[in-house]
Amino acid sequence: MFRYLGSFSQSFTLALMLWPFVSLLLTLPIVAFVYHRNHRLSFTSAFSAYVAVLYALGLVAFTMYPMPDDPTLFCATHNLAPQLDILRFIQDAQTGLYGVLQLVMNVVLFMPLGFMLCRWAGWRFWVTSAFALGCSIFIETSQLTGIWGIYPCAYRQFDVDDMLTNTLGAMLGYACALLYTKLVPKKAKQLTGTNTRPGFVHRMVSMCIDFLLIALVYVPLSILYIFLFYLVFKSTGDGHYVWLSLTVEPRVLDYMTWITAALSFLLFEVWIPWRHHGQTLGCRYTHMTIETRDRSRGQRIAFYAIRTLFFGVIFGGLATNHPIWGWTLLALLIFWLVKKCMPWDLVPGTDPQTPPTSPQPQVSTLPEPNLQR
Structure with missing residues (x-):
């Protein structure tokens, strides 16, 4: 498990380094919109905006970084063909703990997205699921194309199973949000004047x-x-x-x-x-x-x-x-x-x-x- 999580350590460090500089730009429009809509800002709303920005940065770091340091050497020695077998996850789960953790982490990675779109944005289930699938397709395509040509070759494998597990994670997050809303109903915060x-x-x-x-x-x-x-x-x-x-x-x-x-x-x-x-x-x-x-x-x-x-x-x-x-x-x-x-x-x-x-x-x-x- 530590070996698996260790492969993401550079990405997590990068997210923490970018946070102080990017978070203000990303959080300010959210907070301003909350004030515009509700005429006030509660601690919960401010914390929600903070978490949303932190999650967005972490999602980019976990899925796009790190890139190989030597593009020429990496592209000459690697040829990552797309993985299009929709049932490949069954074989991956049988390879041991690493394969299971990879599937679980792909599910967990998108659970916050489903939770936020349900609880905070109020989106419907099918809209949230379609949006999560679209995000996953965009991420996988970015990896396949070397972030749309910025990197000279695919430095991560395009995996159709990742799209399925990511979308499943968003669905589970949506279900968690529905359960949480039943336990903690949302309060009306809109004021006038x-x-x-x-x-x-x-x-x-x-x-x-x-x-x-x-x-x-x-x-x-x-x-x-x-x-x-x-x-x-x-x-x-x-x-x-x-x-x-x-x-x-x-x-x-x-x-x-x-x-x-x-x-x-x-x-x-x-x-x-x-x-x-x-x-x-x-x-x-x-x-x-x-x-x-x-x-x-x-x-x-x-x-x-x-x-x-x-x-x-x-x-x-x-x-x-x-x-x-x-x-x-x-x-x-x-x-x-x-x-x-x-x-x-x-x-x-x-x-x-x-x-x-x-x-x-x-x-x-x-x-x-x-x-x-």
């Missing part, structure tokens, strides 16, 4: 969505600046560039990029929420507002000034790969754990409402934004 007391994670998810939108604006514009600059300006050979009578240095591109990034940041983090009841685009998608109480004009200016300072440091640190963004986030997290609010939430308001003292979200219906003013 806008969350006026969002938690720390809710705020951070909205911030990530906003920062992504900001990057989608200023990065393409910066690339356009660079392209036009080198298209119009001609090099003088001494580190300067000239167009007509205008002579500049390439560092002007850095200034233009920073100005574009700053304007994009102010657009998404100040102007939009100011005009739309404290809702950035990320907030609107996750159904929250950053303004937890009514404030006068002067109080709102102070509120946005403090928030812009903190978020500006985080955004600038991320843009320049400076560690200050991490320290700022840590400081905000500690502040939240102590005060149950953000520093800018302490700005007084015109209503008697106090900053949130519990993590339980409160939902209200905000008026539609007046786009004509």
Whole structure:
């Protein structure tokens, strides 16, 4: 058994190494969708998203890696023909413990997929089974084609029995999900309206969505600046560039990029929420507002000034790969754990409402934004 599992050790290590970098990209859309659908995020939902991402990475690592280090030598000495005998698993099971474990592991590998598609996605049995079969066919075909030509030959055997055992595993996982649902029924989590007391994670998810939108604006514009600059300006050979009578240095591109990034940041983090009841685009998608109480004009200016300072440091640190963004986030997290609010939430308001003292979200219906003013 240890010998069999040992053949997957490199893949498991690879999954663990990739997890910190890939998990955020894969988990954020899931968490954002949960907020969009349910208006809040429970611990169970967050843990489910974590497990789903971990499983996806592990499935790729277990089925695609490791590849042989020397492609030329391996392809010259190996010829892995497809295994198309649908009853071959009977002979494999008779070879001993290794053959039995191979069949069992192929079943177990897809059981989480069937469980998740039933319990979390709510798919029907036949849809889940067809999807699992399709995933298995894709994996086996990827192995047969050397991941669609990336590797010069098939480095693992295409086995039709793997498709059967994988699909069987998804079916068993689906059955386990049905049994679990009978024991632990799913709770209705959907809320309506806008969350006026969002938690720390809710705020951070909205911030990530906003920062992504900001990057989608200023990065393409910066690339356009660079392209036009080198298209119009001609090099003088001494580190300067000239167009007509205008002579500049390439560092002007850095200034233009920073100005574009700053304007994009102010657009998404100040102007939009100011005009739309404290809702950035990320907030609107996750159904929250950053303004937890009514404030006068002067109080709102102070509120946005403090928030812009903190978020500006985080955004600038991320843009320049400076560690200050991490320290700022840590400081905000500690502040939240102590005060149950953000520093800018302490700005007084015109209503008697106090900053949130519990993590339980409160939902209200905000008026539609007046786009004509």
